[in-house]
Amino acid sequence: MIQQLIETWQIHNRINLYLLDSIEEDSTLLNTASSKGRNIGEQFAHIHNVRLMWFRESAPELLDSLVKIEKDEALTVESLKYNLVASGKAVESLLEKGFKENRIKGFKPHPIAYLGYLVSHESHHRGQIILSLKQSNKPVSRKTGFGMWEWGTR
Incomplete structure (x- = not known):
């Protein structure tokens, strides 16, 4: 079952990346709210920075190769993708450790709830991203909209 939980995280993270990949590489679009x-x-x-916040609390050793994305940093699809892939892998490591020890330091009640928290939090922000795209007259395509629900193929 632990492997299925890790795989659930991996699918969720790939869906984040799938949405990011669907956004035109256009700095004005990334600046749309x-x-x-x-x-x-x-x-x-x-999303990336909240992951890092949890690593500081729960597993500081996972921060070694990760950097916070600063507020004034120029954002590109490529840089965001790079950071989300890296912090996504670190979340896998934290979950694996947490499932083994049956705890995530600083989080209650247990590691499965932590996974649920992350998926809920990040999905909330995906919804905000989709709304921003829609309101800027650059909605996600039907293919992308439906594709985010294809957990069996992502």
């Missing part, structure tokens, strides 16, 4: 909140690029950066 549907409200006064984070723009599209900042939403993806926030």
Whole structure:
């Protein structure tokens, strides 16, 4: 079962990347926001940075090869993808350790709930990204919209 939980995380992360890949490499599009909140690029950066926040608390050794995406940093699809892949792999390591020890330091109640927390949090931001794209008249394609639900093939 642990392997299935890790695989669930991997699928979820690939869906984040699938959405990111669907965005035109256009800095103005990454700078689009549907409200006064984070723009599209900042939403993806926030996902990465929250992962790092948890590593600082739960497994600081996983931070060795990861860097926070700073607020004033120029964001590109390529740089966001690179960071999300790297922090996604680190989440796998944290989950594997957590499932072995039956705990994620600093998180209650247990590692499976932590996985649920991450998926919920990041999916919330995917929704915000999709809304920002829609409101900027650059909605995700039907293929992408349906593709994000194809967990068996992602």
